[in-house]
Amino acid sequence: DVQLQASGGGLVQAGGSLRLSCAASGFTFDDYAIGWFRQAPGKEREGVSCISSSDGSTYYADSVKGRFTISSDNAKNTVYLQMNSLKPEDTAVYYCAAAYGLTGLGWGVKNLYDYWGQGTQVTVSS
Numbered sequence: 780d781v782q783l784q785a786s787g788g789g790l791v792q793a794g795g796s797l798r799l800s801c802a803a804s805g806f807t808f809d810d811y812a813i814g815w816f817r818q819a820p821g822k823e824r825e826g827v828s829c830i831s832s833s834d835g836s837t838y839y840a841d842s843v844k845g846r847f848t849i850s851s852d853n854a855k856n857t858v859y860l861q862m863n864s865l866k867p868e869d870t871a872v873y874y875c876a877a878a879y880g881l882t883g884l885g886w887g888v889k890n891l892y893d894y895w896g897q898g899t900q901v902t903v904s905s
Contacts, residue, residue, distance in 0.1 A: 781805035781894050785875045788899030791865055797901060799860040801875030806894070809833050812881040813858040814892060815849065817871035817901075824874070826887025830858060838886045843869075865903045872898040 787799040801813060814829040828849040829838045837849050848861045858875065876892035885891050 783875050783877060783894055783896035785873060785896045785899040788873060788901045790902045790904065793865060793867055793903055793905045795865050795903075796861070796863045797865065799862065799873055799875075799899060799901075801858045801860075801896065803856045803858070803875075803877065806877065808853060808856045811877040811879055811893075812886065813851065814876050814878065814886060815858075815860050816874045816876060816887075816889065817869075818874070818898075819871040822871075824889060826889075827873070828860060829881075829886040831882060832858075834882075836883060838883065840887070862901070865901075867903045867905055870901060870903050872900050874898040 782804045784802045791797055809832050812829055812831045815827040816824050817827050818824040827840050830849045830851050832851050846864045851858045875896045877894040878892040
């Protein structure tokens, strides 16, 4: 079956760093874009970043540009999100998701994604 397993979340002080991992299985990894979304209590789920596993194109929300970096290890079917200079407003459950054939336009549109993981909690304290 299809699995997207997010891990690496935890509690960190403001200004600190975390590295999230999304391990994919059960589908052809190179045919999909992998996105990271986050959702805080009472807020909509929002796109954070996305990477194409085939050509490596990357996309970021304005709120995380310069602080977060997405990367892919195709041999491991795993996508990473390196998060630096974390702020309390980054606190959320972070989800990874897979979208078949998605390139640039629409990378942050939730209903374009076919598969979703269960998420990992990131908490940033001051």
